[in-house]
Amino acid sequence: MPRRESKTVKDVGASFLTCALAVCLCSCAGEPHSTPTAAATATSDATADPGVLAPRTTPDDGEAIPALAMRTARIEAALQAAPPVLLLDEPLADLQKLAQDLAVRDQRVLRLASDSITGEPMRTEVLGIRRAGQGDLTDETESCREAACYRVELYNHATNSAVVALVDVAGQAVLAVDAYPGMQPDIPPHLVALAEEIAATAPEVIRELGERPSPSDAVMAGSKTALNETRCERSRHLCVAPTFLRGDRALWAIVDLTDGVLVGTRWTTLGKSGAGPVVTERRLQDDVVSALYCERETELARGDWAMRYLLTSSDGLRISDVSFAGKPVLDDAKLVDWHVSYSGADAFGYSDAVGCPTFSQAAVVAHGGPEVDDLLEGDGVAGFALTQDFMGDGWPAQCHYFYRQRFEFYDDGRFRVVAGNHGRGCGTDGTYRPVLRIAISGDSNSFGSWVGGAWRDWEEEGFERQGARVSDAPDGHTFRITDPAGDGYFVDPGRGQFGDGGRGDNALIYVTLHKSGVDEGQADLITIGPCCNTDHRQGPERFIEPQPESIADGPLILWYVAQLENDDTPGSEYCWAESVLEGGVFVPKAYPCYAGPMFVPMGR
Amino acid sequence: MSPGVSKPKIAEPTGADPTSAEPKSAEPTSADPKIADPTCAGPTIAEPTSDTCLRRHALVAAVLVCMLGPFAVACRVQTAPDEGLPLDAKIGGTLDCRQRPRFAAQAGFTAGSALSTGEGEMPGLVLVDVADPSQTYQHPSWARYGFLGPFTYDSEGNVFVAPTPNISLLENPPEEQNTIFKVDTDNGEMEEFLRLAPAGPLSADNPFGILGLTYDCGTDGLYASSVAGSSRRQEIGRIVRINPADGIVTDTLPDVDAMGLAVFRGSRDTRLYFGSARRSEVWSVALDERGGFHGPSRREFSLPGWSDKARRIVFDADGGMEILGVPFVFNLAVGLDAPENSYGFRYDPTSDTWQVERTQ
Numbered sequence: 001m002p003r004r005e006s007k008t009v010k011d012v013g014a015s016f017l018t019c020a021l022a023v024c025l026c027s028c029a030g031e032p033h034s035t036p037t038a039a040a041t042a043t044s045d046a047t048a049d050p051g052v053l054a055p056r057t058t059p060d061d062g063e064a065i066p067a068l069a070m071r072t073a074r075i076e077a078a079l080q081a082a083p084p085v086l087l088l089d090e091p092l093a094d095l096q097k098l099a100q101d102l103a104v105r106d107q108r109v110l111r112l113a114s115d116s117i118t119g120e121p122m123r124t125e126v127l128g129i130r131r132a133g134q135g136d137l138t139d140e141t142e143s144c145r146e147a148a149c150y151r152v153e154l155y156n157h158a159t160n161s162a163v164v165a166l167v168d169v170a171g172q173a174v175l176a177v178d179a180y181p182g183m184q185p186d187i188p189p190h191l192v193a194l195a196e197e198i199a200a201t202a203p204e205v206i207r208e209l210g211e212r213p214s215p216s217d218a219v220m221a222g223s224k225t226a227l228n229e230t231r232c233e234r235s236r237h238l239c240v241a242p243t244f245l246r247g248d249r250a251l252w253a254i255v256d257l258t259d260g261v262l263v264g265t266r267w268t269t270l271g272k273s274g275a276g277p278v279v280t281e282r283r284l285q286d287d288v289v290s291a292l293y294c295e296r297e298t299e300l301a302r303g304d305w306a307m308r309y310l311l312t313s314s315d316g317l318r319i320s321d322v323s324f325a326g327k328p329v330l331d332d333a334k335l336v337d338w339h340v341s342y343s344g345a346d347a348f349g350y351s352d353a354v355g356c357p358t359f360s361q362a363a364v365v366a367h368g369g370p371e372v373d374d375l376l377e378g379d380g381v382a383g384f385a386l387t388q389d390f391m392g393d394g395w396p397a398q399c400h401y402f403y404r405q406r407f408e409f410y411d412d413g414r415f416r417v418v419a420g421n422h423g424r425g426c427g428t429d430g431t432y433r434p435v436l437r438i439a440i441s442g443d444s445n446s447f448g449s450w451v452g453g454a455w456r457d458w459e460e461e462g463f464e465r466q467g468a469r470v471s472d473a474p475d476g477h478t479f480r481i482t483d484p485a486g487d488g489y490f491v492d493p494g495r496g497q498f499g500d501g502g503r504g505d506n507a508l509i510y511v512t513l514h515k516s517g518v519d520e521g522q523a524d525l526i527t528i529g530p531c532c533n534t535d536h537r538q539g540p541e542r543f544i545e546p547q548p549e550s551i552a553d554g555p556l557i558l559w560y561v562a563q564l565e566n567d568d569t570p571g572s573e574y575c576w577a578e579s580v581l582e583g584g585v586f587v588p589k590a591y592p593c594y595a596g597p598m599f600v601p602m603g604r
Numbered sequence: 605m606s607p608g609v610s611k612p613k614i615a616e617p618t619g620a621d622p623t624s625a626e627p628k629s630a631e632p633t634s635a636d637p638k639i640a641d642p643t644c645a646g647p648t649i650a651e652p653t654s655d656t657c658l659r660r661h662a663l664v665a666a667v668l669v670c671m672l673g674p675f676a677v678a679c680r681v682q683t684a685p686d687e688g689l690p691l692d693a694k695i696g697g698t699l700d701c702r703q704r705p706r707f708a709a710q711a712g713f714t715a716g717s718a719l720s721t722g723e724g725e726m727p728g729l730v731l732v733d734v735a736d737p738s739q740t741y742q743h744p745s746w747a748r749y750g751f752l753g754p755f756t757y758d759s760e761g762n763v764f765v766a767p768t769p770n771i772s773l774l775e776n777p778p779e780e781q782n783t784i785f786k787v788d789t790d791n792g793e794m795e796e797f798l799r800l801a802p803a804g805p806l807s808a809d810n811p812f813g814i815l816g817l818t819y820d821c822g823t824d825g826l827y828a829s830s831v832a833g834s835s836r837r838q839e840i841g842r843i844v845r846i847n848p849a850d851g852i853v854t855d856t857l858p859d860v861d862a863m864g865l866a867v868f869r870g871s872r873d874t875r876l877y878f879g880s881a882r883r884s885e886v887w888s889v890a891l892d893e894r895g896g897f898h899g900p901s902r903r904e905f906s907l908p909g910w911s912d913k914a915r916r917i918v919f920d921a922d923g924g925m926e927i928l929g930v931p932f933v934f935n936l937a938v939g940l941d942a943p944e945n946s947y948g949f950r951y952d953p954t955s956d957t958w959q960v961e962r963t964q
Contacts, residue, residue, distance in 0.1 A: 229909065229910060233910070233931070278884070278910050278911070280911060282931075283910075283911065286933065294836075295836070312808070313808035313809060314808060350772065351771070352771070352772070353772065353773075353936065355935075357933070358836065359809040359810055359836035359933075359934045360808070360809065360935045361773060361935070362936060362937065363771045363772060363935075363936040364937065365937050526773040527772040527773045527774040529774075530774060
C-alpha cells in the first residue's frame with residue numbers, strides 16, 4: 001500500500017500556507033512558477049505587491065538565533081517551575097521584582113495560567129511591570145492612591161489573553177486581577193529586540209532588501225491598535241511587525257513571538273503621513289494566495305503528468321487539462337460543495353463552498369496555497385500529490401471546519417481525487433458529503449459497472465450507490481470508463497483500502513453527459529444542493545432529471561459524493577479534531593477522514 | 605422549515621446584523637430607560653443572551669431595532685420646545701421622524717418588540733419580543749426571499765429590507781441580492797420594492813448586492829449601498845438615493861463599495877456617512893437640500909481595529925457616533941471568533957471632525 005505523508009494535527013502549522021515552500025516544491029517539480037514576490041495587479045484595497053509568506057519554521061541550527069534558543073529553554077523551564085510563569089527578562093528594581101513575585105504567586109493569576117480542566121500550565125509570561133497610574137485604579141484598588149502599587153501585565157499565549165494584576169507592594173497584597181481575552185500587553189524591550197533579530201535574519205527579509213539588515217535598522221511601527229489586538233488574527237499569537245524603511249517604501253515583517261518565526265513580509269508605499277496600509281497575518285496570507293492562485297492558473301508538470309490548477313471562488317482547487325504521457329486524462333476536476341448535516345433532534349446543517357480567501361463565494365476559505373509533495377510507496381517515491389487546505393479561522397473550535405483537497409498522481413498512471421475533512425464541526429452526529437465533479441477527457445466514453453459477473457455499460461445518465469459489496473470482478477474493480485478502443489480506467493471507490501485511515505466512502509456515483517455548449521458545472525457552481533438530504537439529491541441529479549440522456553459513447557462527467565460520518569469516541573475518532581495543550585499552548589489534533597475514487601489504468 | 609436553511613453556526617450574543625446601517629436605537633436620548641442603552645436593554649427590557657440567540661453568520665446576524673421605546677421618545681422630542689431651534693437645525697442623526705410599523709401592534713407585539721434579520725433558523729425578517737426572544741412572529745411573506753440583512757423604516761413605519769447571503773447561496777442566488785423589499789406598515793406584506801441594476805456584470809467573485817440601507821427624515825429619502833458588480837480588481841459599487849414613495853432613484857454616488865450608512869446633521873452641512881466595504885475607513889458626502897449628493901466624498905477617519913469594516917453607523921442626539929465593525933472581505937466565511945467591535949466617536953462642531961471616544 002502506498003505510504004502517505006499524513007498531515008496530522010501537529011503539521012497543521014506547517015501546512016499553514018507556506019507559500020514560499022509550496023513554490024519551492026513546485027519549482028522542484030519543474031513547474032514554471034513565478035516567485036511569490038511577482039507583482040500582481042492590486043485591488044483597491046491591496047498593494048501591487050501582495051507580499052511573501054514565510055515557511056513559518058525556525059532557522060536551521062547553523063543559523064539559529066542565540067536569543068531565540070535561550071528563550072525556548074526559558075519557556076520550557078518555566079513550564080516546569082513553580083509557579084509556572086515565565087518571568088520578565090529585564091533589569092528590574094527591587095519593588096518591581098517584589099510586585100512580580102507577588103503577582104505570579106497569586107492564586108487568581110495561577111488559575112488563569114493553567115488549563116481549567118486538566119490543570120496543566122499554559123504558557124504565561126510577564127511582559128511588563130510598572131508603577132500603577134491613576135488611570136489604572138478602580139474602587140477595588142482605591143488604596144493605591146496612597147500606597148505604592150504596581151501594575152503587572154502578563155500574557156497567556158495559549159488563550160491569547162492579557163492578565164493584569166494590581167499589586168500593593170508595601171502591603172504585599174495583590175489587590176486585583178483582571179483577564180482581558182483577545183488582548184495583548186505591550187511587549188518589553190528584549191522581545192522587541194528578538195523580533196527585530198528574527199526579522200533581520202530571515203531569508204525572506206534579506207532577499208527583499210537585497211542585503212542582511214542590522215536588527216537596529218528596524219522600527220517597531222504601530223505594534224498594536226487601540227484594541228490591543230494581535231496582528232496574527234488567525235493564529236492568535238503574540239505578533240509584532242518590525243519595519244524596514246527604504247526611501248518612500250517600508251518592508252513590513254510580521255514576526256510571531258509565540259512560535260519565534262517570521263510569518264511573512266510585504267512592501268508598502270508610505271503616504272504623506274508616513275503611514276501605509278495595515279499589514280496583518282490574515283491580510284498578508286489572503287492577498288498572497290489571491291494574487292498567486294486565484295487570479296491566474298498555474299502550470300504543473302512532473303514526470304509524465306501535466307496539468308494546470310486554479311483556486312476558484314467556490315469549487316475549491318480546480319485542476320484542468322490533465323494529461324499523462326501526453327494523453328489527455330481529465331478535462332477538469334474540482335470540489336463543488338461540502339454538505340454537512342447533523343442528525344440530532346433538530347436536524348440542521350450547512351452547504352459549505354470552499355475557495356478563494358477573499359472575493360469569493362466560499363464559506364471555508366483557502367488557507368495558504370497549493371502544495372506539492374511526494375507520494376511514497378514501499379521504499380520509494382511513487383508519484384506526487386497536489387494538496388490544498390481550506391480552514392475556518394477558529395478551527396478546531398466548535399463549528400469551525402477544516403477541509404482538504406488532494407489530487408494524487410502516480411508514476412504508473414493511477415490517480416485519485418480526494419476530499420478530506422479534519423473536523424471539527426458543530427456536533428458529534430455529523431455526516432459530511434463532499435461533492436466531487438470529475439470531467440473525463442474524450443468525446444466518446446462509456447461508463448460501466450460490474451454486474452452479475454460481467455461489465456455492463458450504462459445507457460443513460462444516472463446514479464448508483466457504492467454499496468458495501470466488494471466487487472467480484474477479476475481485478476476487484478467496481479466501475480470502469482472506457483473509450484472506443486477499449487482503453488480507459490477502472491474506478492475504485494474508497495473502501496478503506498487506500499491506507500489513509502479511510503473507513504469507506506459509502507459513495508453516490510453519478511454519471512452525466514458533458515453536453516457541448518451547455519455549462520453543466522464547468523464554470524464555478526454556486527451552492528449545488530442543500531445540506532441535509534440523505535438520499536441521492538445532493539445536487540448532481542439536477543443534471544440528470546427530469547429526463548436522463550443517453551451517455552453511450554459520449555463525453556462524460558463523473559460526480560462522486562462520499563458520505564462520511566464523524567466520530568468523537570476516544571480511540572476511534574474520525575472526521576474530528578480537538579485542541580490539546582502542548583508546550584504550554586494549544587495545538588490542534590486532527591483525526592481526518594479522506595474519501596475519493598482511485599482511477600487505475602486498464603491493463604496495468 | 606427546511607433543515608437546509610438552518611444556519612446555527614455563529615453565536616452573536618447581542619444579535620447584531622453586520623450589514624445593517626440601522627441603529628438599535630438611534631433616537632435622541634432621554635431619561636427613558638428603554639433607550640438609555642443603545643441596545644435597548646434597559647431595565648424593563650431583557651437583551652437576548654448568548655443562550656437565547658442562535659448561532660448565526662456574521663453577515664446576517666440579528667439586528668434588533670427597538671421599536672416602541674425609541675418611537676415614543678422620538679415623538680416627545682419632536683413636540684418638545686427643546687432649545688427653540690428648528691428641528692432641522694439640530695446637530696445629530698436624522699431618524700427622529702420614523703414611526704413604528706403598525707403591523708407590529710396588530711401582531712400583538714408592543715413594548716420592547718424588535719425586528720431582526722438574523723434569527724439563525726428563520727430566514728427572512730422576524731419580529732421578536734426582546735424580553736422573551738422565544739416569542740416571535742413572521743408574516744408568511746417575510747421568508748420568501750432567503751436570508752435578509754440590512755433594513756430601515758420610514759416616517760410611516762414601512763420597512764425596507766435587502767437580502768444578504770448566509771454561508772451559502774442556496775437561499776440567496778446572486779442575481780437576487782440587489783433587490784430592496786418593502787414591508788407595508790399596515791398589513792405587513794413584504795413585496796419587491798426596487799431592483800437596482802448592478803454596476804457591472806455579476807461574477808463569482810462577489811455574491812453580495814446591497815450592504816447598507818438608511819433613511820433620512822430631513823428629505824424623506826432612502827439610501828442604499830450596493831456592491832453588486834464590484835470585483836477584486838474593481839470598486840464600482842454605488843450609493844443611491846431613492847424616493848421611498850415611488851422607488852425612483854434620484855441620485856447616485858458611483859464607484860464606492862460601502863456597507864453601513866447613516867445621515868448626520870453637522871455644524872456645517874448634512875452628510876451621508878458610509879463605511880467602506882474594502883477599507884477600515886469611514887467616509888462622508890454632503891447632501892443638498894433635496895438629499896442629493898453634493899461635492900466630493902471625504903475620508904473622515906480610520907477605524908482603530910486592524911481589519912474591521914464599518915457595517916453599521918449609529919448617531920445619537922449628543923453628537924455621538926457608534927460604529928460596529930466586522931472583518932468583511934467579500935466572502936461567506938463564518939466569523940465565530942470575530943465578534944463585532946464597537947467604536948465610539950465624538951463630534952466636534954467647531955472643526956466638523958470626529959474624535960475617537962471609545963473602543964469597545
